[in-house]
Amino acid sequence: MAKQATITTISSGYASTTQLNANFAGLNTALTNTLSRDGSTPNTMTADFDLNNNAILNGAIGNFSNVVVAGTNLTTQITNTTNSANAASASATASANSATASAGSATTSGNEATASGNSATAAASSASTASTQASLATSNGQAQVALATTQANNSAGSASTANTKAGDAATSATGASSSASTATTQANTATSKAGEASTSASAAATALAATQAARDAALAAFDNFDDKFLGEKSSAPTVDNDGDPLAAGMLYFNTQSKLMFVYSGSAWLAAYASLAGALLVANNLSDLANAGTARGNLGVAIGSNVQAYDADLAAIAGLTSAANKGIQFTGSGSAGTYDLTAAGKALLDDANNTAQRSTLGLGTAAVLNVGTSANNIIQLNGSSLLPAVNGSQLTNLPASGDGGIAMAIALG
Numbered sequence: 001m002a003k004q005a006t007i008t009t010i011s012s013g014y015a016s017t018t019q020l021n022a023n024f025a026g027l028n029t030a031l032t033n034t035l036s037r038d039g040s041t042p043n044t045m046t047a048d049f050d051l052n053n054n055a056i057l058n059g060a061i062g063n064f065s066n067v068v069v070a071g072t073n074l075t076t077q078i079t080n081t082t083n084s085a086n087a088a089s090a091s092a093t094a095s096a097n098s099a100t101a102s103a104g105s106a107t108t109s110g111n112e113a114t115a116s117g118n119s120a121t122a123a124a125s126s127a128s129t130a131s132t133q134a135s136l137a138t139s140n141g142q143a144q145v146a147l148a149t150t151q152a153n154n155s156a157g158s159a160s161t162a163n164t165k166a167g168d169a170a171t172s173a174t175g176a177s178s179s180a181s182t183a184t185t186q187a188n189t190a191t192s193k194a195g196e197a198s199t200s201a202s203a204a205a206t207a208l209a210a211t212q213a214a215r216d217a218a219l220a221a222f223d224n225f226d227d228k229f230l231g232e233k234s235s236a237p238t239v240d241n242d243g244d245p246l247a248a249g250m251l252y253f254n255t256q257s258k259l260m261f262v263y264s265g266s267a268w269l270a271a272y273a274s275l276a277g278a279l280l281v282a283n284n285l286s287d288l289a290n291a292g293t294a295r296g297n298l299g300v301a302i303g304s305n306v307q308a309y310d311a312d313l314a315a316i317a318g319l320t321s322a323a324n325k326g327i328q329f330t331g332s333g334s335a336g337t338y339d340l341t342a343a344g345k346a347l348l349d350d351a352n353n354t355a356q357r358s359t360l361g362l363g364t365a366a367v368l369n370v371g372t373s374a375n376n377i378i379q380l381n382g383s384s385l386l387p388a389v390n391g392s393q394l395t396n397l398p399a400s401g402d403g404g405i406a407m408a409i410a411l412g
Helices: 017-032 074-101 104-228 291-298 311-317 342-348 353-360 402-411
Strands: 229-233 251-254 259-263 268-270 325-331 334-339
Touching: 104 229, 311 325, 311 334, 342 353
Parallel strands: 229 251
Antiparallel strands: 251 259, 259 268, 325 334
8 A cells, every 4th residue: 555645636626526535535544554643543563664774763662573683683682692691690690609608718719600690690681771772773763773783792792701701600610619628628627637636635734734743743842852951051950941840861051160961850960971081083093004002092902901812712602601510621722511510519619628528528537648657547458458567556455266366466
């Protein structure tokens, strides 16, 4: 249908009602085929609208189902961009959540994921803005379409950036997961170290207790020492350093006499020995290279002060002593023991032979010689006969009988 109505000119008269009606019908049809400024219907296009490179000015909002610029369907691209942006935003959000759930050590990665999420959100906002601008293209013409194209391109770039950030977020999330694993390992290590620290603390407490006990013992020992050694005094003290009574074994140094004194329990005694004449190394043993001189200095000269080595003495020294044993030499340089009876010991302790005879129960006859001389004891001969003796002093002999004759003969 033509946009302009065909009007037939009526050259004269007004009686051609048919022509007038036809002209009015054509005008009505033409008006019906136009857009209403006030929005009266019909107010929609039934075919494509060509601006012939002219702009739509002062448009507020454009509502397009499809916007094609230079052969590119911006609506589809914006939809794809929006979907990508939304997916990137969701991925970034998920990455951010994953990063947030990671251990404290993944905080930086979580921040990067959040930044990626913000970039994706910005991309989605840019896409939304591009869609809005594309809608405005209906009112503002090519300028708005160009702006929409720019916004769409920006949106595509933002979407690409969002995809990159999403990838970075995924990488960061992976790093966050690794950091979380590391954090878990470190937490386990920290727990182990905490246990070790607890053990060390317990050992330290035990050591502290032992140290305190040692300190107390040292203080007690010092106090005990202070109770024993009273220190330097100009005169003999009558009480100890704590004012308690003196006890045996206490010591003090007299600063006047320059001597150490020990308390016996009743009096202070000099606790020293004079070194006068002492066998000091510097005075007596300085010539140890000469053993004889050294022994002489010590007063143990062999042969003069001490016995030289003797094999017999060594033999005796090697015997084992026991009760009721006597010592005897069994050879040169050898000795032994023998039993020593009570009778033997009774003789050995007698001072002389007289005492020994008495011990043995012997009279004076025990010391007389055998013979026929004066003060001799007569001994029978080998035939059990008396020897010839002077019998003039015999008395109380039998007066008769063979016995008397025999005696007389023997005495004669």
